[in-house]
Amino acid sequence: MTADFKISTFKHGVHPEEFKHLTDSRLIEQMPFVDEYVLPLGQHIGAPSIPIVRKGQKVRRGEKIADPGGFVSVALHSPVDGIVKAIELAETNTGQMVQSIRIQADPYSSQIFVPHPPTPYEDLSIDEFIRSVQQSGLVGLGGAAFPAHVKFKIPQGKTCKYIMLNGCECEPFLTSDHRTMVEKPDDVIHGIRILQHFVKAEKVFIGIEDNKPDAIKVLREKASSSGLPIEVVSLKVKYPQGAEKMLITAILNKEVPSGKLPLDVETLVSNVSSIAALSEWFQTGKPLIDRVVTVTGNAIRQPSNLRVPIGTSMNEVIRYCGGLLTQNIRLLLGGPMMGLVQRSTTIPVVKGTSGMLFIEEEKIADMDAYSCIRCGRCVDACPMFLNPSALGMLAKKALWEDMEENHVMDCFECGSCSFVCPSHIPLVQSFRVAKGILKKRKASELSKA
Amino acid sequence: MSRPAMTTVSTSPYLHDTATTPKIMWEVVFSLLPMVAAAWYFFGLGAFMVVFFSTMGSMLTEFFFTSGDRWKAVRDGSGLITGILLGLCLPPGFPLWMAFMGGVVAIGMGKVIWGGLGQNVFNPALVGRAFLQAAFPTAITTWSPPDGGWFSLNSGNAAWPFMQADHVDAISTATPLSQMKFEHVFAPTSDLFLGNIPGSLGETSSVLLLLAGIYLLVRKIINWRIPVSILTTVAVMSAIFWWIDPKVYPSPDFMLFSGGLLLGTFYMATDLVTSPITPKGLWWYGFGIGFFVVLIRLWGGLPEGVMYAILLMNAATPLINKFTRIKPYGYR
Amino acid sequence: MNELIWIFISALLVNNFTLSLFLGLCPFLGVTQRLQTAFRLGLANIFVMVITAIASYVLNTWVLIYAPYLRLISFIIVIASTVQFVEMAIKKLSPELFKALGIYLPLITTNCAILGLALFSTNKGYGFVEGIVYALGAGGGVTLALVLLAGVREETKVLDIPKLVQGTALNLIIAGIVSMAFMGFAGLFASH
Amino acid sequence: MKTEESINGQAAQEFLKGLWKENPVFVAVLGMCPALAVTNTAINALAMGLATTFVLVSSSILVSLLRNAIPKQVRITAYIVIIATFVTVIDFLLAAFFPDIHKALGAFIALIVVNCLILGRQESFASKNRVGMAILDAAGMSAGFTFALLCIGIIREILGNGSLFGMSLFGAHFEPWIVMILPPGGFFALGFLLLTFNWALQKRKARSTARTVETERLP
Amino acid sequence: MPWNEIIIAIAILTGLGLLFSVILAVANIKLKVYEDPRIDRVEELLPGANCGACGMPGCRAFAEGVVKGELNPGKCTVSAPSGIERIADYLGVEASQEEKRVARVLCAGGKNEAHNRAHYRGTLSTCRGESVVAGGPKDCSWGCLGLGDCAEVCDFDAILMSEDALPVVDPEKCTACGDCVEICPKDLFTLMPVGQRLIVQCKSLLEGDLATDRCSVACNACGRCAADAPPGLIEIRDGLARVNYDLNHLAIPDATKRCPTGAIVWLEGEQQFALASEPELPLGRVDEPNYDQDTYYQ
Amino acid sequence: MKEVDEIPQEKEPGSAAMIATLGLAGFLSGVILVSVFLYTRPIIAENKAQALRAAIFEILPGTEHYEAMELTDGTLKVVEGSSDEENVVYFGYDTEGRLTGVAIPGAEPGYQDLIHVIYGYRPEEGVITGLKVLESKETPGLGDKIIKDADFQSNFDALKVEPTIEVVKKGEKNSPNEVEAITGATISSKAIGRLLQLSVEKWKTPIDEYLKGDPK
Ligand SMILES: Cc1cc2nc3c(=O)[nH]c(=O)nc-3n(C[C@H](O)[C@H](O)[C@H](O)COP(=O)(O)O)c2cc1C
Numbered sequence A: 001m002t003a004d005f006k007i008s009t010f011k012h013g014v015h016p017e018e019f020k021h022l023t024d025s026r027l028i029e030q031m032p033f034v035d036e037y038v039l040p041l042g043q044h045i046g047a048p049s050i051p052i053v054r055k056g057q058k059v060r061r062g063e064k065i066a067d068p069g070g071f072v073s074v075a076l077h078s079p080v081d082g083i084v085k086a087i088e089l090a091e092t093n094t095g096q097m098v099q100s101i102r103i104q105a106d107p108y109s110s111q112i113f114v115p116h117p118p119t120p121y122e123d124l125s126i127d128e129f130i131r132s133v134q135q136s137g138l139v140g141l142g143g144a145a146f147p148a149h150v151k152f153k154i155p156q157g158k159t160c161k162y163i164m165l166n167g168c169e170c171e172p173f174l175t176s177d178h179r180t181m182v183e184k185p186d187d188v189i190h191g192i193r194i195l196q197h198f199v200k201a202e203k204v205f206i207g208i209e210d211n212k213p214d215a216i217k218v219l220r221e222k223a224s225s226s227g228l229p230i231e232v233v234s235l236k237v238k239y240p241q242g243a244e245k246m247l248i249t250a251i252l253n254k255e256v257p258s259g260k261l262p263l264d265v266e267t268l269v270s271n272v273s274s275i276a277a278l279s280e281w282f283q284t285g286k287p288l289i290d291r292v293v294t295v296t297g298n299a300i301r302q303p304s305n306l307r308v309p310i311g312t313s314m315n316e317v318i319r320y321c322g323g324l325l326t327q328n329i330r331l332l333l334g335g336p337m338m339g340l341v342q343r344s345t346t347i348p349v350v351k352g353t354s355g356m357l358f359i360e361e362e363k364i365a366d367m368d369a370y371s372c373i374r375c376g377r378c379v380d381a382c383p384m385f386l387n388p389s390a391l392g393m394l395a396k397k398a399l400w401e402d403m404e405e406n407h408v409m410d411c412f413e414c415g416s417c418s419f420v421c422p423s424h425i426p427l428v429q430s431f432r433v434a435k436g437i438l439k440k441r442k443a444s445e446l447s448k449a
Numbered sequence B: 001m002s003r004p005a006m007t008t009v010s011t012s013p014y015l016h017d018t019a020t021t022p023k024i025m026w027e028v029v030f031s032l033l034p035m036v037a038a039a040w041y042f043f044g045l046g047a048f049m050v051v052f053f054s055t056m057g058s059m060l061t062e063f064f065f066t067s068g069d070r071w072k073a074v075r076d077g078s079g080l081i082t083g084i085l086l087g088l089c090l091p092p093g094f095p096l097w098m099a100f101m102g103g104v105v106a107i108g109m110g111k112v113i114w115g116g117l118g119q120n121v122f123n124p125a126l127v128g129r130a131f132l133q134a135a136f137p138t139a140i141t142t143w144s145p146p147d148g149g150w151f152s153l154n155s156g157n158a159a160w161p162f163m164q165a166d167h168v169d170a171i172s173t174a175t176p177l178s179q180m181k182f183e184h185v186f187a188p189t190s191d192l193f194l195g196n197i198p199g200s201l202g203e204t205s206s207v208l209l210l211l212a213g214i215y216l217l218v219r220k221i222i223n224w225r226i227p228v229s230i231l232t233t234v235a236v237m238s239a240i241f242w243w244i245d246p247k248v249y250p251s252p253d254f255m256l257f258s259g260g261l262l263l264g265t266f267y268m269a270t271d272l273v274t275s276p277i278t279p280k281g282l283w284w285y286g287f288g289i290g291f292f293v294v295l296i297r298l299w300g301g302l303p304e305g306v307m308y309a310i311l312l313m314n315a316a317t318p319l320i321n322k323f324t325r326i327k328p329y330g331y332r
Numbered sequence C: 001m002n003e004l005i006w007i008f009i010s011a012l013l014v015n016n017f018t019l020s021l022f023l024g025l026c027p028f029l030g031v032t033q034r035l036q037t038a039f040r041l042g043l044a045n046i047f048v049m050v051i052t053a054i055a056s057y058v059l060n061t062w063v064l065i066y067a068p069y070l071r072l073i074s075f076i077i078v079i080a081s082t083v084q085f086v087e088m089a090i091k092k093l094s095p096e097l098f099k100a101l102g103i104y105l106p107l108i109t110t111n112c113a114i115l116g117l118a119l120f121s122t123n124k125g126y127g128f129v130e131g132i133v134y135a136l137g138a139g140g141g142v143t144l145a146l147v148l149l150a151g152v153r154e155e156t157k158v159l160d161i162p163k164l165v166q167g168t169a170l171n172l173i174i175a176g177i178v179s180m181a182f183m184g185f186a187g188l189f190a191s192h
Numbered sequence D: 001m002k003t004e005e006s007i008n009g010q011a012a013q014e015f016l017k018g019l020w021k022e023n024p025v026f027v028a029v030l031g032m033c034p035a036l037a038v039t040n041t042a043i044n045a046l047a048m049g050l051a052t053t054f055v056l057v058s059s060s061i062l063v064s065l066l067r068n069a070i071p072k073q074v075r076i077t078a079y080i081v082i083i084a085t086f087v088t089v090i091d092f093l094l095a096a097f098f099p100d101i102h103k104a105l106g107a108f109i110a111l112i113v114v115n116c117l118i119l120g121r122q123e124s125f126a127s128k129n130r131v132g133m134a135i136l137d138a139a140g141m142s143a144g145f146t147f148a149l150l151c152i153g154i155i156r157e158i159l160g161n162g163s164l165f166g167m168s169l170f171g172a173h174f175e176p177w178i179v180m181i182l183p184p185g186g187f188f189a190l191g192f193l194l195l196t197f198n199w200a201l202q203k204r205k206a207r208s209t210a211r212t213v214e215t216e217r218l219p
Numbered sequence E: 001m002p003w004n005e006i007i008i009a010i011a012i013l014t015g016l017g018l019l020f021s022v023i024l025a026v027a028n029i030k031l032k033v034y035e036d037p038r039i040d041r042v043e044e045l046l047p048g049a050n051c052g053a054c055g056m057p058g059c060r061a062f063a064e065g066v067v068k069g070e071l072n073p074g075k076c077t078v079s080a081p082s083g084i085e086r087i088a089d090y091l092g093v094e095a096s097q098e099e100k101r102v103a104r105v106l107c108a109g110g111k112n113e114a115h116n117r118a119h120y121r122g123t124l125s126t127c128r129g130e131s132v133v134a135g136g137p138k139d140c141s142w143g144c145l146g147l148g149d150c151a152e153v154c155d156f157d158a159i160l161m162s163e164d165a166l167p168v169v170d171p172e173k174c175t176a177c178g179d180c181v182e183i184c185p186k187d188l189f190t191l192m193p194v195g196q197r198l199i200v201q202c203k204s205l206l207e208g209d210l211a212t213d214r215c216s217v218a219c220n221a222c223g224r225c226a227a228d229a230p231p232g233l234i235e236i237r238d239g240l241a242r243v244n245y246d247l248n249h250l251a252i253p254d255a256t257k258r259c260p261t262g263a264i265v266w267l268e269g270e271q272q273f274a275l276a277s278e279p280e281l282p283l284g285r286v287d288e289p290n291y292d293q294d295t296y297y298q
Numbered sequence F: 001m002k003e004v005d006e007i008p009q010e011k012e013p014g015s016a017a018m019i020a021t022l023g024l025a026g027f028l029s030g031v032i033l034v035s036v037f038l039y040t041r042p043i044i045a046e047n048k049a050q051a052l053r054a055a056i057f058e059i060l061p062g063t064e065h066y067e068a069m070e071l072t073d074g075t076l077k078v079v080e081g082s083s084d085e086e087n088v089v090y091f092g093y094d095t096e097g098r099l100t101g102v103a104i105p106g107a108e109p110g111y112q113d114l115i116h117v118i119y120g121y122r123p124e125e126g127v128i129t130g131l132k133v134l135e136s137k138e139t140p141g142l143g144d145k146i147i148k149d150a151d152f153q154s155n156f157d158a159l160k161v162e163p164t165i166e167v168v169k170k171g172e173k174n175s176p177n178e179v180e181a182i183t184g185a186t187i188s189s190k191a192i193g194r195l196l197q198l199s200v201e202k203w204k205t206p207i208d209e210y211l212k213g214d215p216k
């Protein structure tokens, strides 16, 4: 079985229209600097960072402004030269008010980042490497913003045979990973080299959906000349191919047991952009102070791929992209399948923002909901092999325990079921509700015990 | 402080498949029209009137007894399917008032009482048909032969409401299945195939039914497991008995193409709402229907058992769903 | 053998105690909220029916030949006391079994299906083996009906049943539809 | 000390509750087997109701009289013996004097013994109350039972046979709905009766709540 | 007279009676199993119809469930309401008594005080449902969404939604079961002893105008209540006034007097309900309060 | 509420009380039942006999009295009173003591359950002279036409048992050994046909033999 002809995939899943043509051939541009940056302390999963700057303090671009708040937490760096204006509550992409560091950019600074000489990573011990990654502020750029160093630390007793780079970008509209792979293939390969030095996996896979032939081609070329055990796997275009469980199934034909992590099947999954950022940190010392964001949708004048400093207000991004075509829009962070809808555009771009999708409100059809007709389409769509129809009916009657019995906690909210449901039942939404309640219940039981 | 303009928020995903429940239902309605036309062609105007009255019965009931948005309920087309299917499984000379009443019972007892579309456990059309069969067993087993006249109306059709039909012109003939059962005469498969036989309106032409079934399968409106498992079960079981004694037991092709098996298989057993949802459950469901069809046809008191078989398996569907849970990802 | 099969099928499907003979309806409508309960009740039913078949055979053969008209009262005394005794015994000997099945026994003692079984099998002149097969068929039929109804009723918990219909009215209509479906078994194996 | 009036009131209540508020068939869903099995004609329903009345009233009297004499462990058996005795008596009497009705009711006369209603009343009422009250309760319950059976029987006979108490109602050409005298018809008839009652109750409740809201609004 | 037949008949029945009573008597002695005596008592109070309408297999099983506290006596649809009450009372007598706790809502920003930031479009119109979509449409991200999940979930009908789209707990009906605490996506309920009357009905951590721009009754952390209250009772922390209930005995209504927004309140009247236990019911009550005909048919 | 406490706390009843209660109950019930039974027995017996007599007179026209005969070991013997009913037939005689025919009861599964009938049979001519359904659970209005339907009943006015009894569709009867079925109730009709055929097969020889031995 040669890699070239194998087109792997997982079972079930859906085929939404892609809309990637809007941005997939646009080069990544640097977003200009703006006046103010808002840096929420909790951009990642885990404990919030702890600020180490005071109001009025001057900071340099790339300077650390907050320490990790624990092991599952990362440092935070200033994206600009400027002054700390305040540390206060500010609204973020979750709709919640979060403690944030507000930095006034120094209008007279050139905002040039002075690269450090490359860190000789070969000399680092594994713990030093992990600590270094934590200090870089690196989180997974695939969407969840999970601290990267935690993933890279292979716990005692576990082995990691495979490293898997997730370049699927299965969400419609998004092209940021695609562009990163095409424009920075060397960073990706170098990132792999660094990670491989510490993890020592047998094999490194880069999974890319076959709607990105240019990325596949260029990475295959680089990989073959790298001397690393890299295989670039071309995957069938299917949503949610990029979910790590699906990726593992597609490539290794293995399932991650329920409630377990990829490491339990000896695999480490990371987004390609995260790996590119890793390489940047070790080569130039640049922490995670900006990221590539796909700005797209039918309501933005100039869809683009932008490298945006973290903390930039979305309003500024809109302005840079030529403004909105209509006032009546809906802003989604991420893709249209899993993206988070926003109540306002005055929130900052954060580490987890992979895309900004502006959709004309009128284009979102009002959908008549019907009762579940048990057509089974959701069952055939659910990549987790759940029974969304049954779950949906249980949710309607608030039968949370029964939902738990029906494995609602295994749902990763990909939205495939809602996508196919001809009755337009808000399936994922009600699963989120159920999961929320069940988690809360479990937490209160724990605290009682 | 000026307030920012209100935006609109709604839940993800923001892309949706194009299929909607009403679209699915209407597609099924259109796929049924050739059957209605064929019924008219074979049995005359009376046949069409039977379908029309049962449809009126169901639509009017749907409209007047639905709580909530009754126009929406009527527009979605599912009541229309019920009415047409009910009409198609009635005999041609059936009194129109009974057909109307069947429609009322089908929707009233089979659907509205349960809370409308998607909530019912039993197939509404078959609830209506079972009620008619139990209420008026004579009328529903009085078969007139196909006569070919375009505008012929059977005198049975015109009975006064609540009154008996006097079948003056009814040359009551036996359907192939009752000939099989009571006289051990097997009709030739070619007749069964083309539809030149007495029987219910929609049962007669196997060719049309097969075409419609294939259409529904290709459009993925019905689940392929149901027809495959029903037809296989019937074919295999009847083949075994035919092989044991071909004089007493009918051949598999006779079993497959006679009576309401194809109509039941493609349109009624596959009713999305009343069939199981799990893949394994669908196999069991189909197997159960096939098994009961053969059981009732070969050894039961009645010549035809498709309706009862489907209703029985409808009743078992919640159990089937419960005991054939899908094993989620990560549990294998 | 054929005769026994016919007795079994007839009691199980054709003349299903619950759905076509209207026996044991109170638990049928009452104890079918949960599938597990219904199933266990069904099992307990089979058990008591077999006891009943044995007891009625004993009574018929050795006691009632002297006074057949005391049949009803003797049956009822014997069934009620035997079941009460068995209940006590199970409770003592196997509390788990009691939890699973025993607690259903009092509900069944005073149930038409049990006495119906005794009377019908006497009327039909069944012997010992036939009586037990009849009891198994009838008990199986009752279990089948209980389980089917319970399955549907559990399902109705997630359905939008209108308030007006919820409860007994709907149960009766479900029972009616299932009973119509069972009419399809009429005449099964009768003409062969 | 209770006054005469309140005793009378309570007595009337004991009797009336069986008719409607605690109606054994419509409300408590007891004694379903006879309620559905022998109600395919009104006359059978009536006969069954009366036979049950006889048994219920007589055994209630006896159980109430003996309520302090029967030990707890054997009370069910003792009640059953009492009930079965009366049932056998009525069985003989019917066979002797009304052979046709006896034939129509068939085994269901014997099955009165196990009618859940009867044993239920002994357990819950007769064994805990004085004879007078027990009689009233039994009479009320039986009346309610008979009433319910009659309702079902009338519906089923009219629809299923086109007749009432054997008299043809709609002429010879009426097409009877045979299903109504078959088993499913029994379920349907009671089901729809309950539905109708629910509907009526809901209507009445809606009206009464509407009224209370109005009065609340008054100053 | 056919004496022969008479004697046989009487002999058979007497014999059967004796035989089985002996068996049962022996079994009663040999096979006795201890059980909670209250079960017998409750069973006696039940109708004994063994009808199964309660969903349990027989009256005794039901009685066991009731005694264990797993079932509500009201589930018995056959029993007269007065009987149900008697059972409840019988078991209630033995229930332990502590200070009654009730659920309190920590938000006063109804639809007239706290405005929305967005329109929510969707068919899942519940607080939980809205809250997973961008945290809900309300500008104040701590505030009540007003769709009444709590009222829906309360088994005791203790919560009503006010015209202002805020939940109002009836302390008399509330049993402190905690269901509302669990369901509320904004965690606005806490269970507290009825004696705690000084309550800050706000969870917003914003200060000053930021808070009051979003909701006119928000706590803006001005600190006046803390100044007016006995020392230590109220503290302003993280933009919110917080009552230290360890000092509840010091609490006075005066602390609420100068609050500019009315976020802190002193519960009185219907909302307070400080009685520790229910008043004694009149003896021999047979009327049927709040009895709902519909439950018969469930 | 205080009422609860008023319920007397029963003390554990002794075994003697239990045994005495049930024994006494059995005794009393025995007394009552036997008295009612003795009182009603003759009436019930009379009712039954009357019903049987009516049936026999109907299916054997001209009968004035009859005699019950039981088949034991292949031969018929006169019996008194009730006995194993499956093997009893009734010989009917007219006023002059001539045999009017034999009334034979029988049962066979129909559409629902066993159909019990009694029919008159004339051994000399080999014809069936009448049929009365005693008990059937066939569908009212459909299968129960076998009881009331005049057309169907007229099948049995003179139905030849030779060579065999055949059931044919309505309107297709053209020889005296055929029974015309009821439309819509073929199953019940066939059951009757089958019943008659099986029953005649069983009884023909014993009756013929008996008549040969006892030429009256
Ligand atoms: C439904 C779903 C779709 C996803 N799609 C992608 C994707 O297209 N690309 C991606 O990199 N990660 C995707 N993820 C996230 C991956 O599961 C995984 O968390 C990520 O690849 C890990 O890399 P990171 O930690 O570097 O982000 C998806 C997750 C889910 C639940």
Ligand SMILES: Cc1cc2nc3c(=O)[nH]c(=O)nc-3n(C[C@H](O)[C@H](O)[C@H](O)COP(=O)(O)O)c2cc1C
Binding pocket: A011, A012, B217, B218, B224, B228
């Ligand atoms: C009439 C018909 C019969 C089919 N039979 C089978 C079959 O026997 N086995 C099968 O795997 N797919 C069968 N298919 C294809 C399925 O519809 C479906 O495409 C396939 O199971 C894909 O499953 P997956 O999406 O889980 O990979 C059949 C399709 C049709 C229309």
Ligand SMILES: Cc1cc2nc3c(=O)[nH]c(=O)nc-3n(C[C@H](O)[C@H](O)[C@H](O)COP(=O)(O)O)c2cc1C
Binding pocket: B133, B134, B135, B137, B138, B141, B174, B178, B182, B301, B302, B303, C183, F111, F112, F138, F139, F140, F142, F143, F144, F182, F183, F184, F185, F186, F187, F188, F189
């Ligand atoms: C509710 C119902 C009751 C029936 N009852 C009888 C019956 O009592 N006797 C009978 O022979 N057939 C009965 N049938 C069977 C049908 O009428 C069957 O089709 C008929 O016996 C076939 O006869 P045909 O060939 O004359 O139509 C019943 C059918 C149904 C649906």
Ligand SMILES: Cc1cc2nc3c(=O)[nH]c(=O)nc-3n(C[C@H](O)[C@H](O)[C@H](O)CO)c2cc1C
Binding pocket: A373, B024, B025, B028, B078, B079, B081, B082, B083, B085, B111, B116, B117, B118, B119, B120, B122, B123, B124, B125, B126, B221, B222, B267, B268, B269, B270, B271, B272, B273, B274
């Ligand atoms: C493929 C398909 C088959 C259907 N078959 C039936 C049917 O047999 N009887 C019926 O009443 N409705 C049928 N319907 C319509 C609809 O699903 C049905 O009325 C629901 O049971 C109503 O809740 C069908 C719909 C579809 C899409």
Ligand code: SF4
Binding pocket: A371, A372, A373, A374, A375, A376, A377, A378, A379, A388, A389, A392, A417, A420, A421, A422, A423, A424, A425, A427
């Ligand atoms: S896709 Fe929608 S309508 Fe179909 S079964 Fe799933 S939830 Fe029901």
Ligand code: SF4
Binding pocket: A381, A382, A383, A384, A385, A386, A388, A410, A411, A412, A413, A414, A415, A416, A417, A418, A427, A428, A431
């Ligand atoms: S959202 Fe959950 S239930 Fe729906 S398809 Fe995705 S994993 Fe399955």
Ligand code: SF4
Binding pocket: E105, E127, E128, E143, E144, E145, E146, E147, E148, E149, E150, E151, E166, E167, E183, E184, E185, E186, E187, E188, E189
């Ligand atoms: S559940 Fe919470 S958010 Fe919803 S109405 Fe009640 S208090 Fe408000």
Ligand code: SF4
Binding pocket: E102, E103, E153, E154, E155, E156, E157, E158, E159, E169, E173, E174, E175, E176, E177, E178, E179, E180, E181
């Ligand atoms: S849900 Fe429970 S805690 Fe909340 S108000 Fe109701 S009774 Fe009180």
Ligand code: FES
Binding pocket: C023, C024, C025, C026, C027, C111, C112, C113, D030, D031, D032, D033, D034, D114, D115, D116, D117
């Ligand atoms: S009367 Fe209650 S079970 Fe039969």
